[in-house]
Amino acid sequence: MARQLLADPETPQKIMEGRDADIVHCLRCFTCMAERAATATRRCTVNPLIGRELDGTEIKPAPVKKKVLVVGDAAKVSTITNAVYWGYWAALDI
Ligand code: SF4
Known part of the structure; x- marks a missing residue:
């Protein structure tokens, strides 16, 4: 716990x-x-x-928007959510 x-x-x-x-x-x-x-x-x-x-x-937005590619498994969705929240363009590799 x-x-x-x-x-x-x-x-x-x-x-x-x-x-x-x-x-x-x-x-x-x-x-x-x-x-x-x-x-x-x-x-x-x-x-x-x-x-x-x-x-x-x-959580402050990113000062400069960048493209982010997230490659992985279980943490992908959380990482994508955070990246988008911070102002990044995020792509999910499935
Ligand atoms: S997700 Fe990983 S880093 Fe986070 S609390 Fe669980 S074991 Fe620790």
């Missing part, structure tokens, strides 16, 4: 509200554990805000 809270800190609230489809699931990729040793902070594959709390939680 601890890693799930890194992936989506709002998980308990979403469960209480019956919003299961909105939950961003932990991939069990252990990137957070590897980053801890390397950078003394947390990073999460599906939650770009973890480890950047002191920078603020506001």
Whole structure:
């Protein structure tokens, strides 16, 4: 459950509200554990805000729009969502 809270800190609230489809699931990729040793902070594959709390939680649009191709598996949808939110053109490799 601890890693799930890194992936989506709002998980308990979403469960209480019956919003299961909105939950961003932990991939069990252990990137957070590897980053801890390397950078003394947390990073999460599906939650770009973890480890950047002191920078603020506001996600600012990219100053220059770039094209991004996302190649991968389970994290693709989250990455695409974040890229589009930040103002990038994003393409999904299926
Ligand atoms: S980095 Fe991976 S294992 Fe760690 S919380 Fe995020 S999705 Fe889960």
